[in-house]
Amino acid sequence: MSPSPLPPVPQVAGLPALTPERFLADGFDLRRQLADHLGLSLAQLSERLPSSTDQLAALHPGAFDPERAGAFYEETVGDGHLLELAAWHLGSADYIADTLRLQQSFAHGHVLDFGGGIGSHALAAAALPQVETVWFVDLNPHNRAFVEARAVELGLAGRVRCFRDLDAAALPARFDTLVCLDVLEHLSDPSAQLEQFAERLQPEGIALLNWYFFKGFGGEYPFHFDDPQLVERFFRTLQSRFLEVFHPYLITTRAYRPL
Numbered sequence: 336m337s338p339s340p341l342p343p344v345p346q347v348a349g350l351p352a353l354t355p356e357r358f359l360a361d362g363f364d365l366r367r368q369l370a371d372h373l374g375l376s377l378a379q380l381s382e383r384l385p386s387s388t389d390q391l392a393a394l395h396p397g398a399f400d401p402e403r404a405g406a407f408y409e410e411t412v413g414d415g416h417l418l419e420l421a422a423w424h425l426g427s428a429d430y431i432a433d434t435l436r437l438q439q440s441f442a443h444g445h446v447l448d449f450g451g452g453i454g455s456h457a458l459a460a461a462a463l464p465q466v467e468t469v470w471f472v473d474l475n476p477h478n479r480a481f482v483e484a485r486a487v488e489l490g491l492a493g494r495v496r497c498f499r500d501l502d503a504a505a506l507p508a509r510f511d512t513l514v515c516l517d518v519l520e521h522l523s524d525p526s527a528q529l530e531q532f533a534e535r536l537q538p539e540g541i542a543l544l545n546w547y548f549f550k551g552f553g554g555e556y557p558f559h560f561d562d563p564q565l566v567e568r569f570f571r572t573l574q575s576r577f578l579e580v581f582h583p584y585l586i587t588t589r590a591y592r593p594l
């Protein structure tokens with residue numbers, strides 16, 4: 336079943352139209368921006384994208400210590416995640432476009448994009464007139480540098496601000512919208528992360544979350560946590576701190592209000 340069309344977003348002078356349709360057309364200029372950022376030609380980038388998922392997975396098990404998952408994303412991955420996430424967003428553009436439709440229907444005010452990766456969601460949110468500022472948080476310094484550069488190029492520099500973690504003093508105490516997509520399964524304590532999210536959301540705020548606590552049928556996601564006790568703690572916290580809000584866009588990505 337395809338989602339019903341969203342009412343058109345009123346465009347505001349000076350903001351780029353980073354709609355799901357534009358994402359389907361060019362990923363918000365992703366190929367060119369990434370090639371420039373990495374000092375590659377478009378042809379060189381196209382050669383490297385298809386093997387990026389395998390290359391990231393091949394870092395494991397030598398590099399991935401579950402006790403030090405944060406250090407893996409901050410220090411070991413390097414610019415590997417830029418390529419892997421770009422290959423995924425370009426190759427699964429229909430799915431990403433649906434997450435952008437979902438985001439467009441809820442995002443407002445101060446938006447936290449936690450573990451924001453290459454910034455597709457942060458940039459699209461920042462271009463929405465009902466959004467004041469997007470606070471992009473990601474441990475990986477290469478991801479932050481790329482998203483900062485993309486925001487400048489797309490005319491959104493003042494509307495996207497990038498930080499390493501939620502302890503940064505410049506961040507708002509509470510957010511109106513929280514986006515955390517394809518991140519929770521990368522955290523050694525996703526239940527604690529949910530607790531922190533509940534504390535940092537406005538009482539009427541909305542959180543858009545998904546998770547995939549599975550290493551893949553062929554072991555293709557070796558750095559996803561899948562311990563049954565960790566997963567059970569996660570769901571107990573989810574059910575005690577959040578109430579689900581129905582939406583018609585995706586069944587794998589859910590919307591929640593804090594309880």
Ligand SMILES: C[S@@+](CC[C@H](N)C(=O)[O-])C[C@H]1O[C@@H](n2cnc3c(N)ncnc32)[C@H](O)[C@@H]1O
Pocket residue numbers: 405408409416420449450451452453472473474475478499500515516517518521522
């Ligand atoms: C699979 S990517 C998802 C990126 C993006 N949300 C998307 O949907 O494309 C996971 C991201 O989470 C970031 N990350 C992992 N652990 C983190 C942590 N503890 N705090 C902040 N970011 C983290 C990684 O650097 C990476 O960019």
